[in-house]
Amino acid sequence: MSHHVVGIKVYIAIFLSLMVLTGLTVWVAFINWGFMNDVVAMSIAVLKMTLVVLFFMHLKYQARLLWLIAGAGVIWLMIMFALTLSDYRSREWIESAFTRPVPWVASEEAATYQAEQMKAQESEDAGAHH
């Protein structure tokens, strides 16, 4: 159960893997993959986290109850990200719905403007005839 002594060789192997992955994340940051740069960087970070959690933090050898606790933390974090972003990233859509010109209002404004222009032109013409 929890009294599982992980060998030193395992720790060294995990350490070396983490160092290689750190070098990798710096290297790939200089390659242009567009939005995929963030996806790759976060995938490497998640992989590094998994190695630390499973071996350095011994979760691999712990009771399933601890897997549930650790998993619950990650799930609630994802809920926080998802709900917050579903709010912030959708605000522009609602704003644009309000500022979009409504067809009949636009046409009425255009008609009023046109009528005013014609009136001004008429009075100008009348002045010239004098």
Added chain:
Amino acid sequence: MSDSHPSHLAHQFDHVEQQRQASTMGIWLFLITEIMFFGGLFTGYIVYRTMYPEAWTAGSHELDIALGGFNTAVLIFSSLTMALAVHAAQVSNRRNQVLFIAATMILGLVFLGVKVVEYSAKFEHHLIPGPNFHFPGDIGTHVQLFFSFYFTMTGMHAVHMIIGEGIMLWLLINAAKGRYHKDYYNPVEVVGLYWHFVDIVWIFLFPLLYLIGRH
């Protein structure tokens, strides 16, 4: 004191295995509250980065990858020495416990020292958010927001490390006294779990702060 109830076993527990599981579960519960604490900062980071992506790239370019990368390596190395300290306690090796706890503390101090160098460079370049903040161009105010996140996130991370250093000093003294052995190493394990968590936070902070739009 009977043999079935040794001095390192608190009276509310039936046996050492139960005590060990309780302390491990306790620190894990604490760590998930820490996930939500740092999670709030990461959420804010995502919201504002999606709003001002150019400012985030410009701000990130002001950070030193060499120093940030060096610190990442230092912190991962300190996680290894911490894991080896727990291992030493598990096999009742007092000398190695003291050695590896001290090594972890020194590596933590190296990390904090590099952080001081980085912060003072930002001070000299007028990149501390506030009245003296200066960044050319239209996106200056948004770059200031990036640096607010940079200092809050790395600052809270550093606070966690300073607290860790304090706890490890206490751990070091008790390890030197020979308090921890194969039947009772819970404090070493618990401090180790905390230290590895702080390492994980940095594993995410490094690419998110230092490596944006470097291509």
